[in-house]
Amino acid sequence: MHLGRRVRGYELCARGGGAVSRKSTHSQQFRCLPRDLQRAILDLPEPLQHAVHHAVARCQPQYAPRLYADDWREELYHEAIVAAWEAYQTHDPDQGASLYGWGMRVIGQRLQVFCDSVWGAAKRECEYPCDEETGEPMEFPDPNAFEAVAGRILVCAVQQVxxxxxxxxxxxxxxxxxxxxxxxxxxxxxxVSQPAVSKRLKRILAELRRELRAENGEKSP
Known part of the structure; x- marks a missing residue:
């Protein structure tokens, strides 16, 4: 005989007289979250705590877009917690919906919009090319970087001279x-006159060339 029931927002399925709870799974996920997210969840009313866990689980957080490969679950929980407080503020018991049910609706809608946005961007994102031998991302040199660095080095040398x-x-x-x-x-x-400046600059530039050649170990012609 199969008996399905919901206790405090958790689904319990009894088969052959035994009960299997999903609470342990949520507890494991909860312990893996950063402390600030744990505290934020515990600040919620208990029905909304359950709604947050269930709504995030529906998003299958084990499958993450590449952009959020390391913190996808945390991002989902963050969005869910924000939506949970929105549900708490907008819940009207006179409308017939429980706080848990209303929370699932509000949180689910927010997560749906968030996931659609992130996954949509991920589909438009090109895979970054990797080296065939090492598998590491390839680096592409900036063609202007060397000129910029060389120019800066020259400016510093001129200032010193x-x-x-x-x-x-x-x-x-x-x-x-x-x-x-x-x-x-x-x-x-x-x-003064422009020819006077021109003559003076020729002397200054000649001195600069001699100094720069000396710094580079070159002999003056």
Whole structure:
């Protein structure tokens, strides 16, 4: 004889006089959750605690989208707890639904929307290519990364060399090389002619080349 009954929101099935409870399964899942989620569940009224466990179980949390491979169950519980409090605030006993039944409805709807959204995004997501030999994700170098790093290294080297020049020359060199000012703009700042600035820059640039070659171990021509 098969006898089905529901006690405190848990399904108990008695076969041949013995009872098998799903509570142990939920207890195992509960113990695996982070402490903050455990406390959040225990803060709920008992019927809603059961509704949270049952609604999450219906989502088959053992099958996780790749984006949530490590914490899919936790994400489902988080959504379920938020929905449980919504159910608690909107439950009207006069409508004939129990708190557990109303909770299952509200939590189930929220989880359905959440799962549809996540799984929909997962279907549109391309698999990241992996190395055939190692199975590890492949890395693709940024073609602009080397140029950016090399440019930054050069800027630092120029700044270091400019510090060794006389302050007026260092300022003119910084305006031209680092700030991008034209010879005309520098001449206007100094109140001198553009040819005078051009002559001064040639001397500064020649000094910079000698210093940079020396730092790199190269001989000056």
């Amino acid at each position: 400019l510090q060794n020049l006389a302050p007026p020359d260092a300022q003119v060199g910084a305006w031209y090389l680092l700030d991008g000012l034209s010879e005309q703009a520098i001449a206007a700042r100094l109140g």
